[in-house]
Amino acid sequence: MHGMVYCCSPCKPRYRRLVDSIYPTNARDGLNGANLNKLTFYASSHPEKLDRIGDYILQRLSRDLYRLRFNQVKVSVETMDSLLQCCHSSPSLPQLSEHHLKMIQKLLESNLPYMEQLGTDSFVKFSNIEESAPCYHRQYDFFISKFSQMCHSSNKEADKVRIAGLKGLRGVVWKSVTEDIHGNHANIWEKQHMDKIIPSFLFNLQEDEPKTLSLLEGPFGESGSKDETVNSLAGTCLRELMGKASFGTLRVVIEPVLRHLDLHKKWQPPPIFAIHVFRIILYSIQSKSSYYVIQELIDHLDTMSSSDASVRIGIASVLSSIVSIAGTSIGPLLLSIFNSLLKHLRASVEFQQSKKCPSTEDEKTYQETLINAMGDFANALPDYQKVEMMMFTVGNIPSLSDERKNREGDAFLQHVLVKTLLKVATRFRTSYLATIFTDSFLNTLQQLALVPDPQVRLITQKIFHTLLDRHDNVTSLQSLDLETDISDLQLTVEKCSSPDQMFMRKNAHSIMVSLYRATALMPEDADLKEHADAILCTMLLFCIEAGYDESIIELFRLCFGVQTLAMDQEQPFSVEKREAMHNIVARYLNVCSQLLAIPALYQHVHQVKTNRVKGSNEDLDEDVISTFDRNVVSEALKNSGKDVTQLSVPFLASRQSEASYLEQMDMIDGKAVEKFDAQSMDSSFEWTPPESTQISRRNTVFSLDGGSTNRVSHLQSLTGLPVTVHNLKEFANRPIDKLEEKRQEESYQKEVLQRFRSTGFEEISDEIARNNDETDIMRCISRILSKRTEKVRMKNEGRSQKPKNIFSMDMPAFVSVKPT
Structure with missing residues (x-):
């Protein structure tokens, strides 16, 4: 009955008559704007009719779509869009929205490109509408599936359909995020949705992908072109x-990205597309969440550890390219991430050494890529975390102390890790030497400088270069000749700071010993010159960056030690190696004499160079004239105001000589020790000289208080001369006789052992009590009173007379009171 009534136009409800009026009589005519305004006004005035209006428009669209009346379909779509715009605040909008979504679904199911684009445009308009009332039962599963399908279209109008699909997915993201904020049920961050959306974006992003990495530099902005392409729109959608x-949904997003790159083999070097994708991701997410992307990429590298080397190279290249974008956000997982990279590096080295490795070159490339990634990783960190990374790397280097325990392949791993350490060190800027050269770190570097592998020794010298060079002088010092003029080098030289002086005072001798041994270990092959240049550069950097009187004297001692070593005929050195040693000494003294600006020293160096050129020496060891004279150098340094006492001490390259050297420094230069102790009160660096393991002459000669008679007689027995100031100076400045000191120490030990073995406990106790003043009360009181008397005498020193008693002083007249 109702259907028969609706067939009669006057009997139709008003909302139906208004809807029918917007459709033109002629199919070629467009939408009737005046009638559309009447309909929208009626819908706004009667919101309860929106549900029926939407349902009737949907019926008209279904009938017209079935009969292929596309103009009528377009009118229906425009009408529905207009109603949504004007009634967006109506409480009945959710019911109208449901009819609108059903209409879009029918358009998309038609599989006609024009209708699909029309439905997509309508959905995009719908996604921009903010609904005041939530709709808890709405789902977008169909739209996500359909739009994703359109993104993979390959028909004649593939580009238009793909663009429509991308815009549809973009609208779904907008609408879902907005509804999620308002508490609606629709959630696109579920795994089944992301597995469709992300591959659709990446598939279209592959179209016209960048061919070079130069096109990927910097953050990505909005495309400036008016014509929107599939590639640019896909990139925009992915960025949005x-x-x-959010942080909690990153895992659901990253996993489809990694899976897509695996399936489409986008890790193959050079992985330009993968780098492009991850840069988009890192530039789009919050900076504090960047470390999670890095961690996910490293975890994926763990998963692909058994894959082909080219895949692992691609993943490592992506890490190297994007780690700088993450910046300091990776701080919380610093050691975890770095440990993972080192673990992969170690695994690659072990795999390369095994017989299962199909391509050694690919594994080396993979290792180089990991090393570069760790270097770029360090570059994005603050300096204090770079120090932690270097310490952590040093801790992973195979044992250097016992070569017999080294496993097969540890030597190569040692070489790789030292290269890693160099890569990290190049990103570090040294402030004070003690900050980076801690005892353990410096000791490890000194051991690395003496390992059997010459390449490791050379890389260790380069590590010294990059950590010592604070004024960019290393490029000028790498290749010097005998005629170098420092005015051409443009070196930057600053005064050595107090903390650096304390560091060098503590470690100078051990550093010089390691340089001396490294010189003796220089390979006698084509790399001889490179090793010699590296050692020379290290010596000059110590002279420039930590050059104060004591360290300069130590470097001169090292030079004369190397010269003596080169002239030692018992050493199995070739002629070329001996010439290289002499060359190191000559080049160092040439630069150092110009830096110190001592004419006599420079003249002596120039004279030796001239003699060598004139004589064209073929055997430098036999030509005394062509060597540098210690006495001449000592006299030149002494005339310039430097203390050359230590220069006369022969250079001994042994561990036992270090303690003796520090002991002698304390004995001869007591004032310097006092000065550094005073400076250490104001410095943040703690310096404690190591204890001596040998008997020092300071304890036996200069400590004349207490048992002075025995010590004077001991000195007379050593020198055979009466004790005078002159004899004391000569005895203190003479070279240390190691054999004599060792013999005296053994004799003293035997005497002590014999005494305790042959003497009873009561006799030893009585003797100690007799010689100890603290056991005698009267002696203690006398000693305390004598100290008090001495202090009172020192306080009264300089006073004109003894202070008057207060009762004998005359008071001024104005304060006196006259008796009445």
Whole structure:
């Protein structure tokens, strides 16, 4: 009955008559604007009719779509869009929205490109509408599936359909995020949705992908071109999606990205597309969440550890390219991430050494890529975390103390890790030497400088270069000749700071010993010159960056020690190696004499060089004239105001000589020790000289208080001369006789052992009590009173007379009171 009534136009409800009026009589005519305004006004005035209006428009669209009346279909779509715009605040909008979504679904199911684009445009308009009332039962599963399908279209109008699909997915993201904020049930961050959306974006992003890495530099902005392409729109959609992702949803987004790159083999070097994708991701998400992307990429590298080397190279290249974008956000997982990279590096080295490795070159490339990634990783960190990374790397280097325990392949791993350490060190800027050269770190570097592998020794010298060079002088010092003029080098030289002086005072001798041994270990092959240049550069950097009187004297001692070593005929050195040693000494003294600006020293160096050129020496060891004279150098340094006492002490390259050297420094230069102790009160660096393991002459000669008679007689027995100031100076400045000191120490030990073995406990106790003043009360009181008397005498020193008693002083007249 109702259907028969609706067939009669006057009997139709008003909302139906208004809807029918917007459709033109002629199919070629467009939408009737005046009638559309009447309909929208009626819908606004009667919101309860929106549900029926939407349902009737949907019926008209279904009938017209079935009969292929596309103009009528377009009118229906425009009418529905207009109603949504004007009634967006109506409480009945959710019911109208449901009819609108059903209409879009029918358009998309038609599989006609024009209708699909029309439905997509309508959905995009719908996604921009903010609904005041939530709709808890709405789902977008169909739209996500359909739009994703359109993104993979390959028909004649593939580009138009793909663009429509991308815009549809973009609208779904907008609408879902907005509804999620308002508490609606629709959630696109579920795994089944992301597995469709992300591959759709990446598939279209592959179209016209960048061919070179130069096109990927910097953050990505909005495309400036008016004609929107599939590639640019896909990139925009991916950036918007990542920008709306929270920390909790990153995993759901990253996993489809990694899976897509695996399936489409986008890790193959050079992985330009993968780098492009991850840069989009890192530039779009919040900076504090960047470390999670890095961690996910490293975890994926763990998963692909058994894959082909080219895949692992691609993943490592992506890490190297994007780690700088993450910046300091990776701080919380610093050691975890770095440990993972070192673990992969170690695994690659072990795999390369095994017989299962199909391509050694690919594994080396993979290792180089990992090393570069760790270097770029360090570059993004603050300096204190770079120090932690270097310490952590040093801790992973195989044992250097016992070569017999080294496993097969540890030597190569040692070489790789030292290269890693160099890569990290190049990103570090040294402030004070003690900050980076801690005892353990410096000891490890000294051991690395003496390992059997010459390449490791050379890399260790380069590590010294990059950590010592604070004024960019290393490029000028790497290749010097005998005629170098420092005015051409443009070196930057600053005064050595107090903390650096304390560091060098503590470690100078051990550093010089390691340089001396490294010189003796220089390979006698084509790399001889490179090793010699590296050692010379290290010596000059110590002279420039930590050059104060004591360290300069130590470097001169090292030079004369190397010269003596080169002239030692018992050493099995070739002629070329001996010439290289002499060359190191000559080049160092040439630069150092110009830096110190001592004419006599420079004249002596120039004279030796001239003699060598004139004589064209073929055997430098036999030509005394062509060597540098210690006495001449000592006299030149002494005339310039430097203390050359230590220069006369022969250079001994042994561990036992270090303690003796420090002991002698304390004995001869007591004032310097006092000065550094005073400076250490104001410095943040703690310096404690190591204890001596040998008997020092300071304890036996200069400590004349207490048992002075025995010590004077001991000195007379050693020298055979009466004790005078002159004899004391000569005895203190003479070279240390190691054999004599060792013999005296053994004799003293035997005497002590014999005494305790042959003497009873009571006799020893009585003797100690007799010689100890603290056991005698009267002696203690006398000693305390004598100290008090001495202090009172020192306080009264300089006073004109003894202070008057207060009762004998005359008071001024104005304060006196006259008796009445």
